Amino acid sequence: MLAHDPLWPRAGDWPVPTGRSDATIVGIPTHSTSLSPTQSHLTPAAVREALRRFSLQSSLVITDAGDATEPDTVDATAFVAAIDAGLVIALGGDNSATVPVARGRNAHGLVTVDAHHDLRDGVSNGSPVRQLVEAGLSGTRVVQIGIEPFANSRHYADRAADLGITVITRDVLRHRPMDDIMAEAIEIAAAGGGAVHVDLDVDACDRAVAPGCPASVPGGLAAIDLRVAARVAGGHAAVASIDLVEVDAAADAPDGRTVRLVALCVLEALAALETR
Incomplete structure (x- = not known):
């Protein structure tokens, strides 16, 4: 039982939308x-x-x-499209959630913070970027941050290059701060106008801080890097939606560190939204 303090209001427990919202949280529990x-x-x-x-x-x-009741179907896109909000923050679910959220918000640009290219063939949590490009998203307006070379194949790296995707590997983040990289990435994705969707795939983080992500690896991003990425995204006027994906709550550490990191990213984005 959490302590009650009227002078310390808790986050969450937000009401169901009845009209226009500044921000709306939505669950897209794809799996x-x-x-x-x-x-x-x-x-x-x-x-x-x-x-x-x-x-x-x-x-x-x-x-x-x-939550979307049919998250793994086209109904999820319509569910997101019906939301009247300045910013939609989607709680996944696996990375398949990126497709209905980006399409439902009519995104013309995409920034991913992810260890993986997600350009596989077929329909899975390994293919959302490829699906969006095939649906009309220009590869030149896709930026991928945090790509882990050992977690991808040469074939998909070549596919990203052929599509004109801007790739920023994990090593680059050792030498440049996340806020600078995110700001530059959003500008690339926003070039030409239209909304930008930001996919925050938590498995880009180090396995020590994200044990609830099946594909997280040692040497990934620090927790604060993901929080900074969420804050920059929330504060940028071009960003219409953010998703937080690839967390399995049932596989998290006993202290719930992965899920708590996702919650803090939601709050970072909301705090930054107020500064727009």
Whole structure:
């Protein structure tokens, strides 16, 4: 039982939208086409519970539209498209959630913070970037940050290059701060106008801070890097949507560190939204 303090209001427990919101939280609990066994459909509820461990002082109108009931179908795109909000923050689910959120928000640019290219053939959590490009998204307006060379094949690296995707590997992040890289990435994705979607794949983080991600590896991003990425995305006027994906709440450490990191990224984005 969490302590009650009227002078320390808890985050979360936001109302269902009844009109225009500054920001709307939505659950997209995709999992049925995942390449690895996962219970990622449990994660949106776990993140909502974790949000109550933190506080957010904000004058924004924040709402929670609940979860898509058919997240692994085209119905999820319509569900997102019906949301009237300045910023949509989607809680996955595996990386398949990126497709309905980006399409539902009519994104013309994409920034991913991810260890993987996600350019595989077929329909799975390993193919959302390829699916979006095939649906009309220009590869030149896709930026991928945090790519781990040992977690990808030469074939997919070549595919990214052929599509004109800007790739920023994990090594680059050792020499440049995340806020600079994110700001530059969003500008590339926003070139030509239209909305930008930001995919924050938590498995880009070091396995020590993201044990709840089946594909996280040692040597990934620090937790603060992901939080900074969320804050930059939330504060940029071109960003219409953000997703947080690839967390299996059932596989998290006993202290819930992965799920709590996702909750903090939600709050970072909301805090930055108020500065737009």
